[in-house]
Amino acid sequence: MMKEKVCVIGLGYIGLPTASIIANAGYEVVGVDINNSIVEKLNNGYVLIEEPNINEIVKKVVSEGKLRAMLTPETSDIFIITVPTPITKDKKADMSYVIKAAESIVPLLQKGNIVILESTSPVGTTKGLVTEILSESGLEIGKDIFLGYSPERVLPGNIVEELVNNNRIIGGINAESTERIRAFYATFVKGELSLTDSTTAEMCKLVENTYRDVNIALANELAKICEDAGINVWEVIDLSNKHPRVNIHQPGPGVGGHCIAVDPWFIVEKASELTKLIKLSRDINDSMPNYMISRIKQILINIRRRKKITILGITYKPNTSDIRNSPIIQIVDILEKCDYDISIYDPYVEEFRYLEKDIVKACEESDLILLGVNHKEFKYLDFNKLGKVMNNKNILDTRNYLSDNEELLGKFNYYLLGDGVLKA
Ligand code: SAJ
Numbered sequence: 001m002m003k004e005k006v007c008v009i010g011l012g013y014i015g016l017p018t019a020s021i022i023a024n025a026g027y028e029v030v031g032v033d034i035n036n037s038i039v040e041k042l043n044n045g046y047v048l049i050e051e052p053n054i055n056e057i058v059k060k061v062v063s064e065g066k067l068r069a070m071l072t073p074e075t076s077d078i079f080i081i082t083v084p085t086p087i088t089k090d091k092k093a094d095m096s097y098v099i100k101a102a103e104s105i106v107p108l109l110q111k112g113n114i115v116i117l118e119s120t121s122p123v124g125t126t127k128g129l130v131t132e133i134l135s136e137s138g139l140e141i142g143k144d145i146f147l148g149y150s151p152e153r154v155l156p157g158n159i160v161e162e163l164v165n166n167n168r169i170i171g172g173i174n175a176e177s178t179e180r181i182r183a184f185y186a187t188f189v190k191g192e193l194s195l196t197d198s199t200t201a202e203m204c205k206l207v208e209n210t211y212r213d214v215n216i217a218l219a220n221e222l223a224k225i226c227e228d229a230g231i232n233v234w235e236v237i238d239l240s241n242k243h244p245r246v247n248i249h250q251p252g253p254g255v256g257g258h259c260i261a262v263d264p265w266f267i268v269e270k271a272s273e274l275t276k277l278i279k280l281s282r283d284i285n286d287s288m289p290n291y292m293i294s295r296i297k298q299i300l301i302n303i304r305r306r307k308k309i310t311i312l313g314i315t316y317k318p319n320t321s322d323i324r325n326s327p328i329i330q331i332v333d334i335l336e337k338c339d340y341d342i343s344i345y346d347p348y349v350e351e352f353r354y355l356e357k358d359i360v361k362a363c364e365e366s367d368l369i370l371l372g373v374n375h376k377e378f379k380y381l382d383f384n385k386l387g388k389v390m391n392n393k394n395i396l397d398t399r400n401y402l403s404d405n406e407e408l409l410g411k412f413n414y415y416l417l418g419d420g421v422l423k424a
Contacts, residue, residue: 004077015082023061025188148172151205171201217281223251223418233418254327256316308341313373328372
């Protein structure tokens with residue numbers, strides 16, 4: 001049977017791997033993006049995002065002519081919208097990209113087409129906003145055009161593998177839409193396909209990330225409590241999680257990225273009076289950068305002169321170059337305002353203010369190393385060499401990443417978020 005043509009709108013972290021996997025499953029795929037360089041590079045078999053295995057797949061499907069990139073959409077059997085849904089300063093969902101993407105396909109729609117929204121969206125977007133825009137085609141949505149919502153769950157850094165193997169939720173605006181969208185994903189997704197309606201599917205996506213944000217907030221609040229009680233929060237969490245039904249997350253310097261720090265606000269936007277716990281969790285997680293500053297000030301309290309801090313790792317999570325919403329960058333901003341000298345070393349970041357390419361240089365005359373992100377390169381650093389160039393051999397570990405490094409513990413004053421040592 002002639003494989004159908006799929007148009008994927010938005011070639012970012014999710015859209016590009018999605019377009020590549022679908023092309024690799026045998027479909028003819030047109031990838032659409034407003035960014036000319038993404039389109040040009042993709043047509044030459046190159047990608048702008050770093051993801052394991054993505055380069056090989058893109059090169060393969062582009063060379064086979066199964067995937068090509070365009071600046072505007074073409075008539076297709078299936079349209080998938082994977083554009084960003086950023087958050088505005090007042091914590092509201094910015095749906096402008098989704099609106100533009102939906103409007104761009106209206107003139108191309110034909111009876112029997114399937115339209116799938118994948119972008120994280122406030123509850124009711126598919127049945128409301130998107131249905132309204134697509135109706136401008138004059139076609140009956142749900143009967144001539146099948147429409148639904150199917151959120152991705154892929155973890156940046158493991159997208160290609162998870163796109164195929166993760167379970168997936170399929171939420172149509174009606175049963176016929178759900179079934180047709182299920183049949184499409186079933187041709188390349190090996191995970192379980194759970195069927196529901198579009199509004200429930202939208203809420204599931206937001207709930208999955210909100211669940212993590214609330215649980216991280218619990219871990220962060222426990223870090224503050226344990227620190228005050230003079231006990232080690234990591235030991236408390238580790239031992240508590242040995243209970244068969246307890247899964248406390250990890251404390252940290254804050255929650256970054258473009259998902260967990262963002263998605264809870266989409267729920268708050270639609271139910272402001274009902275979302276006390278969700279809002280409070282966001283505030284707790286957003287309080288962590290300032291909390292780390294207070295720890296730094298405590299540790300360096302006896303140094304009167306201008307102090308220097310060396311930051312190891314500024315990305316939002318380990319082993320990635322992604323700095324979006326990174327809490328470590330918030331720590332840099334606060335340190336600047338408090339008149340500290342700052343140097344940064346992060347092997348995954350090409351350019352950033354205070355960034356040093358040489359870690360020894362970054363540590364020169366430093367009073368404290370802040371371990372911001374647990375990049376694998378930081379596990380076995382030569383702390384003997386780093387300590388020799390520092391004014392004071394202090395290290396504050398925000399990720400419990402180096403607490404088993406005997407060499408470090410022997411040479412540095414080792415401090416750990418939530419270790420309670422300053423109170424003990
Ligand atoms: N973090 C903690 N403590 C923890 C876990 C994470 O402080 O116990 C911090 C991390 O350091 C990071 C942030 O939270 O700054 C988020 O990191 P993450 O790896 O947990 O999540 P993301 O944003 O990279 O990906 C999430 C995933 N969602 C879930 O795990 C429920 C992914 O599956 C989603 O597809 C993605 O959001 C998304 O696109 O929504």
